[in-house]
Amino acid sequence: MTPATPATDGWVEVALLAPLPALTYAVPAELAAAAVAGRRVRVPLGRRTVLGVVLGPQAQAPIGCRIRPLTQLLDNGPVLPPELLAFLRRAAAYYACPLGLALKTALPQALSGLQPPPTQEENHYRCLVTDPPLRGRLQQELVAFIAERGTVSLTALRGRFAQPHAALRRLEQLGVLVCERQSRPHDPFACQPCQPEAAPALTAAQQQALKAVTAALRAGGFAPFLLHGVTGSGKTEVYLQAIAEVLRQGRQALVLVPEIALTPQLVGRFRARLEAKGARIGVLHSALAGSERYAVWQGAAAGTLDIVIGARSALFVPLARPGILVVDEEQDDSYKQAEGFRYHARDLALLRAQMAAVPVLLGSATPALTSYQRARSGAWHYLELAERVNARPLPTMEIVDLSAVPRAEGPLSPPLCTALAETLQRGEQSLLLLNRRGFAPFLLCQDCGHCPRCPNCDISLTWHRAEGRLRCHYCDYRIVPADCCPVCGGATFEPAGVGTEQLEALLRERFPAARIARMDRDSTRAKGAQQLLVEQMSRRQVDILVGTQMVAKGHDFAAVTLVGIIDADAALNIPDFRAAERSFALLAQVAGRAGRAELPGRVLVQTRCSDHPVLGCALTQDYAAFCAQELPQRQLLGYPPYGYLVNLVLSALDRVLVERHAAALAAALRLPAGVELLGPAPCPLFRLRNRYRLQILLKATERPPLRRLLAQVQQEVAQLPARVRLAIDVDPCDML
Structure with a gap:
């Protein structure tokens, strides 16, 4: 019943x-x-x-x-x-x-929890009796501190005194202090004064680009633009002046950046230009406290914020009066969410702008091939900035063939060492890119060749010498290395390969008088660490900055005249059809950090594949030539932008179980015409976090049949046991 x-x-x-x-x-x-x-x-x-x-x-x-x-x-x-x-x-x-x-x-x-959202209020203490007879030293210091300032927040008291709570309660009981809740307006820039900045004269190309965007803003409606500008060509200036027009219309702007590290410098530019004219700016990214993120969310929804700048998740901020969406460094894979809701912020920015009937401006020095093809085909408006501002030349790029350099020289070749010394002597700054964290990628037993590996993932453990631990960069497993080899009993483990931590140490040995800093995920864990490094570079308090790809994009350091790429081959050899595209973008982007002001720039590229065609295009900074060689290969294989992909990743703790169900899923799918199925096959990283992983790649030249097949996949998910997980990745960026 x-x-x-x-x-x-x-x-x-x-x-x-x-x-x-x-x-x-x-x-x-x-x-x-x-x-x-x-x-x-x-x-x-x-x-x-x-x-x-x-x-x-x-x-x-x-x-x-x-x-x-x-x-x-x-x-x-x-x-x-x-x-x-x-x-x-x-x-x-x-x-x-x-x-x-x-x-x-x-x-x-x-x-996202069952508790009510935080209010912008905080406990404050004020004195009722300014000179009470007190015995305890802490009570006396607390009263003196509060009396001097009139009213003090509990946060400030916790920052000044180690354990003030018991003494504060006693003083409140004695009637010496009173605690009240006061409104706390959210101002992320309260302690960061900025100097107003006048708008520079635009180049002819900038004027043409701005004219097109402004016309779309005044006409209203959805309009997608790709702003393709070489590094240092002034793309940010076009953003700023387009957003100024949006603000004159009484509307809001949303600006996305791929990395949190890029936020402080970009925010500084926006504040110097637009805050002085009354614009209210909010910043949103994962490094902020929950109350800070919620305050930006509220301000954008209420319309009290005019501009929101943030990383990927800022895309979902409600806007009371949307006027334009800007996606800086649109080619960056950081815009793709890797787990859970596997969205791409660039692509969803296009959808959101279309639904809001506003223009969207995508900017890059090295656009994604999919974006470039859409723009060149006429689906989007194509805007080009082919030269740097003030006719500054692009940096000269030179190949350093490591196959001709003795291994004893280590990661720093003689030409690069000489260039670093000359740059230091001139009082200029250098930037070195090595896209590997830690001291060394792994430790190696010198007797038997054993390499400690992660018990949860099929990868070697990275050696972090400063921490004194081996770490897995996927599951964060950590262990202190054993004194002797568990396989042969040998007592000699040596680091193999070079990471940013080791490169920093080598530079300190070779250039003891130089001020050296490192920017990677390990060195910038603390809140505000990235912004501090950017400020130190801008104030020329750092001579050599070592870093991973975090240093490659968006930064504008006037005194950087030398860029060294320690290992250009690493990205080229990744088993992914986008390896060449990513390598070219990374090389061009990091090279663009050199010579951005009056001083010319120089780039040294260390490689053992000096005849690789990608390096040839990167040396001449010729994006068109790279596209001419890469796009025909994509078209031949049916990969984006000439096809569409969905990657199905099945995983389980039991290898046999996941292999059986992956094969059953592949066999159960009824392929529409025009859809190709590849796999199931082990993922390049076969085991991660103790789960065995297989992938089934679906390819199609048109979207509709792939969408129909995807509906089938979602029905088949219900047939999988709970122990087998299926992740559906539409338009995947990472095939590992």
Whole structure:
């Protein structure tokens, strides 16, 4: 017998913030307002109470099941405006992702739990008695500190005194102090004054690009632009003046950058130019505290912020009056989310701009081949800045053939050492790129050749000498290396290969008087560390900066005249059809850090593949030549931009189990005409985090048949056992 559904004021569809389908819930009379889409609600799920977002009312309840009622409304109004909710629905459908998981990714942390969002208030203490008779030294110091300042926040007191809480409570009990809650306006730049900056004269190419974007802004409607400008050509200046036009129209701008490391310098440019004219700027990225992210979310939704600048997740900020979306370094793979909701922020920026009927401006010195092809085919507007501002020359690039250099020289070839010494002597700055963290990629037993490997992943452990540990960069497994080899008992382990940590140490030995710094994920873990390094470089307090790809894009250091690429071959040999594209982009981008001001730049590229065609194009900074050699190969193989891909990655703790179900899935799929299936085959990184991984690659020359096949895949997912996971990656960027 079917259980009866209780009388209600209707039903609503609710997306739970989890990888589950949306569910139907009844609306009690006292919660009638819950029928409004975008509201957060508490709902029962089994024996638990979980968070959900209302998607909208339903005309009737599903037949044959008992519908449980909503438990509680959590907010006074919707946290997701209708246009943002509609955008997320389309985005989740395109990437074959459960809507609840997409919503969890989009919402700030403060809104993704069952607790109410944080308020912009904080406890403050003030003195009632300015000269009380106190015995304890801490009490006396606290009263003196507070009396001198009038009113002091609890945060400031915790920063000044180690353990003030007990003494503060006692002083409050004695009537010496009173605690009150006061509003705390969010101002991320309160301690960062900036000097207003006048707009420079534009080059003819910049004027032409700005004219096209401005015309689109005034005409209204969706208009996609690709701004293809060589490094140092002034793309940011076009962004700034286009956004100034948006602000004159009373609308908002959203600016995306691929790396958090790029944010401080870009924000500084925007503040110097636009803040002085009254623009209110918010910054959003994962390094901020939850309350700071929520404050930006609120400010953008309320329209009190005019510009939001942030990394990938800033794409989901609600905008009260959207005017333009800007995607800087649009080619960067950091815009692709690697897990969960596997979206690409650049592609979704195009969708969001289309739905909001506003222009979107994508900028790059080395556009993604897919973007370049769309622009050159006329699907997008193509804007080109072929020369640097003030007719500054591009840096000269030279190949250093490591096959002719003795191994004893280490990672620094004689030509590079000489160039570093000359640059130091002139008082200029150098930048060295090595895209490997740690001291060495692995340790090697000198007796038997054993290499310590991660027990959870099929990779060697990276040696971090400063930390004194071997680490896995995928699962973060860490271990202190053994005193002797577990295989042969040998007592000699030697580092093999070079990482940024070792390169920094070698430079300190060779150039003891030089001021050397390192920018990688390890050296910039602390909050504000990246910004501090950028400021030190800008103030010329660093002579040589060593880093991974974090140093390659977006930075503008006037005194950098030498760039050294330690190992140009590493990216070329990755088993991925985009290896050549990524290598060219990385080489061109890091080379562009040299000679950006009055002083000319020089780039030394160390390689053992001096005749590689990608290096030939990079040496001449010839993007068109690179496209001419790479695009025909893509077309021949049916890879983007001449085809579309979906990668299905199955994983399980049991190797036999995942192999059996991967084969069964591949056999069960009925391929539409024009779709090719490759695999199943082991992923290049076959085991990660203790899970065995196989992939099935789906290729098609058109989207529609691939979308139809994807619908089949989603039906087959229900047949997989719980122990086997399937990740659907639409338009994959990483095939590892």
